[in-house]
Amino acid sequence: MILKKLFILLFFSLHFFFYSAAQSKLSTEIELLKKDESLKHSVWSICVMPAEKDTIIAEYNSAASLVPASTLKIVTTGAALSILGSDFKFQTKLQYDGSYDSLTGILKGNLYITGGGDPALESEYFTDEKDSLSTTDKWARIIKKKGIKKIEGAVIGDAEVFDDNMIPSQWIWADIGNYFGAGACGLTYHDNKYTALFKTGAKGSKAVLTKTSPVINGLQLINSVTSNGKDDSAFIYGAPYSYYHTVQGTIPANQNNYEIEGSIPDPALFCAQSLELSLKAIGISTAGKASTVRVLKEADKYTPPAKLTLYTNYSPPLSEIVYWTNLKSINLFAEHLLKYIAYKKEGFGKENEGTEIVTNFWKNKGVDVSGFFMNDGCGLSRSNVITTKTETEILRKMIKDKNFKAFYNSLPVAGKSGSLENLCQGTCAKNNLCAKSGYITRARGYAGYVKNKKGEMLCFSMLANNYECTPAEMKKKFEKLMIAMAEME
16 A cells, blocks of 8 residues: 555656656746847747636736737737638629620620729739639630620729728838738739849849839839849838839849839729720720729719629638738738728728727637737738737637637648748657747747647747847747747646
């Protein structure tokens, strides 16, 4: 009996020792970061909670409000999946006003592309490279099959489902002319971006702008790019609806067809112009010049007409859009989801309403949103702040959501995919930990899930602002925390 008691005591002592050792490794890494000189003037935070228990396993500064960068996308995509559902599809309609004579094939009116907030129209993430037909080419063929031979009006892009202000109020000038700063339009097309191709020579020489693709009618791209360095340090500057863009900075020397991507000034107009060209290519003429409802309103030439629908285009399911949003951290997609949530709830897609609805959505789910201020849906704005406790609680709430599988599968996996592809190699976090990463200047973070050695799911968030080390070094510091979480028993 005595030996049995000693055995039981030894068993629990060893179990406690190994549990404490695993627990203390995470605590040790946290303590080391507290003393890290490169974080002396920074604010950083971590919160780790089990999925099934409302307790905190480890934390530091978990109530501090920090800039989340793209980790904010978990807030937006989680809400979008829960509110709209994984199978939800956006709709874009081809409509017309006036009258259509089926005998002559003449449409005596305008042809409208009525946007429904779909971010995936002609998106590179949903386009088959083997398919030579663009979305508007396919639409033109559908219109021809309807018997239409001539349009006595114009092709008009209707983006009225969202407000005309495509850019959130706190985005900076250095971002908004570039592809990652493309704003959400009610009629987005081709990811709202174009590519400028450059040829560079010797170091210090001026780069030559060879072409832009696709061609944007009226775009003036003033080139001040030089050949220097090994990285892309060039930025495009230009406001929404302005066709005067400048590109400045440096790109690597001795390159052919070096790509810099910019944001299309007016996506709805570009979509209308693309359909006009597609119609012309198969022999359908239009009498008027392609335009948009916004342009016509500004010229006081628009009266809302009665429209009839010719065709409805459906987007891929929301689960697929969220997958790419989180895997590739696509700001444009996240902004579309935010505005569409506002449209769904209020009848009009506007940024401020979207952020308020999303914040209240999580609050009503029981998440503590104190210290959370949301300015956009993607995390590009430095005016966004959130606590690691709030992000961790949102992750816990998503586990119980019926759309959790789509959410979980959208997150990059350590050692395997997305921004986590090179993280945690050779550790038990590889192919285990999945998280949304975030990075803008002097702000880095990760928020996601990991299973410990017992197979228990842990939810975590870690954020750092204003560190003095390099972004790569900050990434390595957080990687040690991730590995320590996976090694817990």
